Amino acid sequence: GAVVSQHPSWVICKSGTSVKIECRSLDFQATTMFWYRQFPKQSLMLMATSNEGSKATYEQGVEKDKFLINHASLTLSTLTVTSAHPEDSSFYICSAYFSGNNEQFFGPGTRLTVL
Amino acid sequence: GNSVTQMEGPVTLSEEAFLTINCTYTATGYPSLFWYVQYPGEGLQLLLKATKADDKGSNKGFEATYRKETTSFHLEKGSVQVSDSAVYFCALTPGQNFVFGPGTRLSVLP
Numbered sequence: 001g002a003v004v005s006q007h008p009s010w011v012i013c014k015s016g017t018s019v020k021i022e023c024r025s026l027d028f029q030a031t032t033m034f035w036y037r038q039f040p041k042q043s044l045m046l047m048a049t050s051n052e053g054s055k056a057t058y059e060q061g062v063e064k065d066k067f068l069i070n071h072a073s074l075t076l077s078t079l080t081v082t083s084a085h086p087e088d089s090s091f092y093i094c095s096a097y098f099s100g101n102n103e104q105f106f107g108p109g110t111r112l113t114v115l
Numbered sequence: 116g117n118s119v120t121q122m123e124g125p126v127t128l129s130e131e132a133f134l135t136i137n138c139t140y141t142a143t144g145y146p147s148l149f150w151y152v153q154y155p156g157e158g159l160q161l162l163l164k165a166t167k168a169d170d171k172g173s174n175k176g177f178e179a180t181y182r183k184e185t186t187s188f189h190l191e192k193g194s195v196q197v198s199d200s201a202v203y204f205c206a207l208t209p210g211q212n213f214v215f216g217p218g219t220r221l222s223v224l225p
Contacts, residue, residue, distance in 0.1 A: 006158075032211055043160070043204065093158050097211050102147065102166075104213060105123045108158040 002028045004096045013114055020080045021110045023094030029074035030096035035067075035106065038091040038094055062091035084114045103115045119216035121205050128223045129220045134192040136219045138179075138205035141186065146207040148172075148181050148188040153202045153218070161202070162190075195223045 003026040013019050023033055027071050030089055031052050036044040047059040054068035066088075068080040077096075091111050095104040140148065143224040147166045151159040163172030168183035177192045188205060200223045205216040 034213070041218075041220070043215045044213075046212065049212065095213070096161075102208075103161070103164075104208075104211075105161075106151075106159040 002026075002096070002098055002103075002105045004094065004105045004107040006092075006094055006110050008024055008110060009108060009113040010113075011112045012115065015085050018080055018082045019112060020078055021092055021094075021112075023077045023079070023096070023107050025075045025096040025098075025105070028096070028100070029100050030077075030098065031074060031106040033071060033077040034091045034095045034097070035069060035077070036095070037077050038093060038109075040091075044093060047079075048050055081112065084112070086114045088112065089114045117146065117207060117209060117214045119205050119207055119214055121203075121216035121219050123217075123219070125220040125222055127224065128195055129224050130197055131194045132223075134190070134195045134221070136190040136203055136205075136221070138188045138190065138216060139186050140205070142207055144209050144211060145183075146209045148179070149206045149208070149213075150177070150179055150188070150190050150214075151186065151204040151206060153204065154174075155201070159204065171196050195221070197223045197225050199223050 007022045033050040035047045047062045052071045058064045071077040077104040093105045093109045118141045128143035148161040149164045152162045163174040171180045179190045183190040202218045204218045
């Protein structure tokens with residue numbers, strides 16, 4: 001099956017700093033990628049839809065100025081958590097949509113801890 | 116709107132027991148239905164899917180049937196193993212966006 005990678009797999013940062021998370025589709029082109037957030041023992045919450053070459057579409061309640069999304073190519077989307085605070089600590093998961101079989105492939109996730 | 120409801124966990128079973136995790140959905144149109152599994156510390160892996168009514172998805176001994184009349188997609192396995200311990204998410208997609216259920220944590224004891 002198709003492979004989606006995320007980097008880094010985990011990151012620890014100080015409050016007030018910014019963190020960038022990369023999501024790559026390794027063997028297919030994805031015009032659409034999705035970013036999810038998962039709190040401990042909870043389900044995935046869709047944060048935003050990232051379309052290549054255009055602005056991301058954010059879900060209600062997600063601050064677009066805090067969670068910057070860039071989808072500069074058909075294989076790469078980045079999520080930057082700006083001025084991170086402890087409440088931003090979470091597991092962030094991306095997925096890439098493969099139109100060939102109408103399926104999403106998920107990355108392994110990035111665990112962010114803000115001290 | 117679209118939503119997915121799953122039975123609340125955690126579910127604890129002995130090895131070789133029969134597993135059922137209930138999933139019901141609300142959706143406009145005819146969504147595709149999925150079961151994803153998440154092992155500790157990892158991302159989601161597709162377990163099985165069904166794209167139309169009466170389809171049965173199956174993989175690794177797990178199976179689920181798309182029941183339009185009851186809007187359900189219950190996950191079953193005849194004999195669970197310790198390695199099946201994970202969180203299972205039922206999901207639907209009317210298009211590209213996914214709507215996930217809350218997840219059901221399964222623990223299988225030896």
